[in-house]
Amino acid sequence: MADPRFYESARPLSLTKIETLSGASFEGLAPDGFFVDDVAPITATKTGSLSYAERRPTDVKAGAVILAKPEFAAALRDAGCHVGVTEHPRVAFAHAAAHVFTERPLEAGAADIDPTATIHDGAFIAKGARIGSGAIIEPNVVIGPGVEIGSGALIRANAVISFATIGADTEIGSCTVIGKTGFAIALGTEERVKVPHFGRSIIGSGVLIGASCSIDRGLFGDTEIGDNCQIDNFCQIAHNVRIGSGTVMAAFAGISGSTTIGHDCLFAGRCATTDNIKIGNNVTLLADSAAMYDIPDGEKWAGSPAMPARNFLRQISQLRRLSGIKGAQGKKTRRD
Incomplete structure (x- = not known):
């Protein structure tokens, strides 16, 4: 699950909606009770997750998976997965996954700033950020929502952290x-x-x-x-x-x-x-x-x-020997 300090969960997506967004073809759509509310790499699928694979996946037992080759689909469906097939599964995943979570907006609001921290003029501390004791935030720094800055940290001017x-x-x-x-x-x-x-x-x-x-x-x-x-x-x-x-x-x-x-x-x-x-x-x-x-x-x-x-050094030595370059070559020379 994406860290809720940084991401907001969107409305769970039905398989029909995923098919529309991704362009992948899901044969035999899942019953109305199946929704996707998470994303995961193909090595860590689970119930309710959306994943993709460009090669033959192994040990996948749950969730919705987008594949490139239909010959891999039957085994995954037998294992309990909901499988979509498309020529470009990574593209399909990108289109659909963008609707599962959204980034928290960069907006002003309540931030947890320790009273001993130093915040210079021009710094922007977003809603939900935390700044530890003795931290120094120099001018024009941008600290995004949910970011945590530890005690005694020094963030130099114009850095951007999210x-x-x-x-x-x-x-x-x-x-x-x-x-x-x-x-x-x-x-x-x-x-x-x-x-x-x-x-x-x-x-x-x-x-x-x-x-x-x-x-x-x-x-x-x-x-x-x-x-x-x-x-x-x-x-x-x-x-x-x-x-x-x-x-x-x-x-x-x-x-x-x-x-x-x-x-x-x-x-x-x-x-x-x-x-x-x-x-x-x-x-x-x-x-x-x-x-x-x-x-x-x-x-x-x-x-x-x-x-x-x-x-590597042996190869360099052999190349010099073959090309007749003497060991003195490459030394620095003084320029007045």
């Missing part, structure tokens, strides 16, 4: 945006549809996030940044990313959706990952690395695509 909780003693840099939707675009035959998001951004305690960063909220679940992480300026953290405590990222890091990163990792400048990979604990990525595969605990990787650093 659909999020910020831990104690955390600093958010100027012009950083936390809690916006991720880059989830459903591709149809002739349309591009933005998939609605229903998750949150959870930022731990003692975190430092630099200026002009972007941290997306989760699609169904949460984007999480653990305690004591240090994230430099101009970093992008996509939806559903999970970063363990104590991890450090230098400027221009780009972390793709649903990547899991362990604790106490070190990302040098301009590092990136592809989506849905797992990076272990105490991993180091050297500058300009692009991680495209899972990385075990304690390893140091480099290159694009990234590989164990010793392999």
Whole structure:
């Protein structure tokens, strides 16, 4: 269920209404008593939820599911699911899911602000937000409805925070945006549809996030940044990313959706990952690395695509040898 601090439940949708909104074909519509009032990933379906699958789903036993291939439908119907079929299930889901929950509006109203907090002129604190003791909110900050700012937190000027909780003693840099939707675009035959998001951004305690960063909220679940992480300026953290405590990222890091990163990792400048990979604990990525595969605990990787650093450095050495480049090449020269 979407967090009620940030989302409002719309009227439950009948399967007939979902068919109309999504364009999916549901054979043998459910009885009048069946309604959808929640959304869920295909791995966590339940009674009353709406999900979609672009590949063959497994262990799905409840709710309404939109599929691409009709040959998968019979087994799900036998298991008790209500199944719709369409060529582009993600597009269909996006059209229907947008009517299950709506975002709470950004409006002025009663907010829970501790009397010891400092709110500078020009800051906007939305209805239902909570600001902890000793927190400092600088000018032109926007705090969305339901957002919680922990005690001692410092939110620098022009930051925008929505659909999020910020831990104690955390600093958010100027012009950083936390809690916006991720880059989830459903591709149809002739349309591009933005998939609605229903998750949150959870930022731990003692975190430092630099200026002009972007941290997306989760699609169904949460984007999480653990305690004591240090994230430099101009970093992008996509939806559903999970970063363990104590991890450090230098400027221009780009972390793709649903990547899991362990604790106490070190990302040098301009590092990136592809989506849905797992990076272990105490991993180091050297500058300009692009991680495209899972990385075990304690390893140091480099290159694009990234590989164990010793392999990368060996390749560079061999290329220099083959091309006749001497070791002195590449050293910095002084310019007057």
